[in-house]
Amino acid sequence: MRYHKIPDETIKRLPRYMRALLLLIKEGRETVSSGKFAELLRANPPQIRKDLSYFGAFGTPGVGYDTKRLFGQIQAILGLDSTPKAALVGLGNLGTALLKYPGFKAYGMHITAIFDSNPEKIGETVGDIKVENVLELSTLKGRNMSLGIITVPAPAAQEIADQLIAAGVNGILNFAPYYLKVPEHVKVITIDIAMELARLTYYLPTKT
Amino acid sequence: MRYHKIPDETIKRLPRYMRALLLLIKEGRETVSSGKFAELLRANPPQIRKDLSYFGAFGTPGVGYDTKRLFGQIQAILGLDSTPKAALVGLGNLGTALLKYPGFKAYGMHITAIFDSNPEKIGETVGDIKVENVLELSTLKGRNMSLGIITVPAPAAQEIADQLIAAGVNGILNFAPYYLKVPEHVKVITIDIAMELARLTYYLPTKT
DNA sequence: TGGTCTTTGTGAATGCGTACTCAATCACTA
DNA sequence: TAGTGATTGAGTACGCATTCACAAAGACCA
Structure with missing residues (x-):
């Protein structure tokens, strides 16, 4: 799935993910599973996993996603790492x-x-x-x-x-x-x- | 198509239609075809016709839509006629x-x-x-x-x-x-x- | 080091929304 | 009143996005 066209709707959700991640990071959480993450965002887990999988494999099975790393990765995807x-x-x-x-x-x-x-x-x-x-x-x-x-x-x-x-x-x-x-x-x-x-x-x- | 479920995306477009109609009314236009209307909104004609057809038949073939009447009808659909x-x-x-x-x-x-x-x-x-x-x-x-x-x-x-x-x-x-x-x-x-x-x-x- | 548990990543199916097309419809004209 | 032209309304096909379900993968524990 890595090099396919990315749905516009996915792009719209990425900033939302960033915001939720910011919250988790502030709380001191190191990792988050798609289940917990979905709960926080009132979305469903498979969608989050699919959205992220468009860009590569960011999570580790059995553990979840590293909050800080994921934040940085989404930031990079959106082109925000170069502080426009x-x-x-x-x-x-x-x-x-x-x-x-x-x-x-x-x-x-x-x-x-x-x-x-x-x-x-x-x-x-x-x-x-x-x-x-x-x-x-x-x-x-x-x-x-x-x-x-x-x-x-x-x-x-x-x-x-x-x-x-x-x-x-x-x-x-x-x-x-x-x-x-x-x-x-x-x-x-x-x-x-x-x-x-x-x-x-x-x-x-x-x-x- | 009249009593089916209405797509959420259609509802999102209705206020846009209202705004464009306001403009047309101000210009003194009595009627507008879906073609002209689509051009103004940078959308495509069939979509506009379909959106409107969900709620009934508002236009007259060969002429188009009555701008003032359509404005009122969309207003009613959105529940804005009772000035919330x-x-x-x-x-x-x-x-x-x-x-x-x-x-x-x-x-x-x-x-x-x-x-x-x-x-x-x-x-x-x-x-x-x-x-x-x-x-x-x-x-x-x-x-x-x-x-x-x-x-x-x-x-x-x-x-x-x-x-x-x-x-x-x-x-x-x-x-x-x-x-x-x-x-x-x-x-x-x-x-x-x-x-x-x-x-x-x-x-x-x-x-x- | 082997087994178990958790959670990811993704192929497949489903459902929804958009785009197309054409017959039905109305106004206008002679 | 019949013919012409323009435009609607909607059935149908297509494509995209979401949801589901399961195999692969890593962590943890004995």
């Missing part, structure tokens, strides 16, 4: 919330540039990053930035995306409710929060 | 960002209660909603609230969820990076932003 650098555009409430999110560093990722259009914000420092003028987005080019996070209003999203791509970014996390048009080689993940909430109502019991 | 009320717990940056999000009202949804633990925020009004003390979360009980949005730090999430459920909420949108334990009848959707970003790196070209 991300640029955040749009320092509104959402952008600010993202910067404070503890999760990013845990996964091995760094937001190393911030852009905004508000003159009051430009020049400020958030954490240890200086907020730059969004008009100077092109200066990103030489800075080896591989990811972009867009938290600007919908009408500006496409323009920002174009500029990020021109600066060499090839992965975009988009929070604007807008379908970005991007070249083939750029991967976009859009999170539309309102959409998720809208979906939620479908599952409610009394639909009167 | 949502309570937001946690007025941090993320919570504030959500309140400003223009999407909610468009879908037919209302955040009608806000709770926080910060004494400085309690008593304030955001929009026209007064911020209440999170310790008084139990007062929600009689207020006919069907949804809860959790934007508090991970350690507090489970406690808040329990209280929301006790108050009669049966759908929760959870932004805390924590797996909530909830009764069978409660639906939880968890959005973990860091996880999405972590996934993104997998698709980047040069994994050195």
Whole structure:
């Protein structure tokens, strides 16, 4: 199974595995079986084993998986071991919330540039990053930035995306409710929060 | 096909359809064919037709779908026509960002209660909603609230969820990076932003 | 060192969702 | 009112993902 095509759904689950592993490591657990792991994630054991087997044999029969080693291996699979650098555009409430999110560093990722259009914000420092003028987005080019996070209003999203791509970014996390048009080689993940909430109502019991 | 089980993936797409329809309605379009609609959403026509056909026949052959009527119908399917009320717990940056999000009202949804633990925020009004003390979360009980949005730090999430459920909420949108334990009848959707970003790196070209 | 127990890794089967195709349907026109 | 053109609705086939079940493999103990 080692060199086959990997299901997209498997990739989606890998970060979840990382998070659970972080917890186990913090608890001091050295190894974990697929059974225990599945329980923690509310998934089923065979799926976890299959997911991991796509990438090789990580566990030892009779014992389970080495938590620290597995964490490192998943990190490597996802390409997080090289600590990719991300640029955040749009320092509104959402952008600010993202910067404070503890999760990013845990996964091995760094937001190393911030852009905004508000003159009051430009020049400020958030954490240890200086907020730059969004008009100077092109200066990103030489800075080896591989990811972009867009938290600007919908009408500006496409323009920002174009500029990020021109600066060499090839992965975009988009929070604007807008379908970005991007070249083939750029991967976009859009999170539309309102959409998720809208979906939620479908599952409610009394639909009167 | 009318009374069969509906794929979960279809439900996930319905809000997207609503958003696209909103755009078309704003443009003044009365009808739209599955072909045009698919182009707009970067999907393929048969899928859209099949998705809609699960719920009945909404289109007219030779013409397409009536934009306004379809919008209303999807809204009804999702249970958004009764404008469900949502309570937001946690007025941090993320919570504030959500309140400003223009999407909610468009879908037919209302955040009608806000709770926080910060004494400085309690008593304030955001929009026209007064911020209440999170310790008084139990007062929600009689207020006919069907949804809860959790934007508090991970350690507090489970406690808040329990209280929301006790108050009669049966759908929760959870932004805390924590797996909530909830009764069978409660639906939880968890959005973990860091996880999405972590996934993104997998698709980047040069994994050195 | 041999046996037992636990747990992995994976081939096979099942089930679900997507894509295709075409007949039925409706609007429009003369 | 009959013919034409466009577009839907759904039956069918395909492909992907999940689940199952079991053989292979390592750890532990006597």
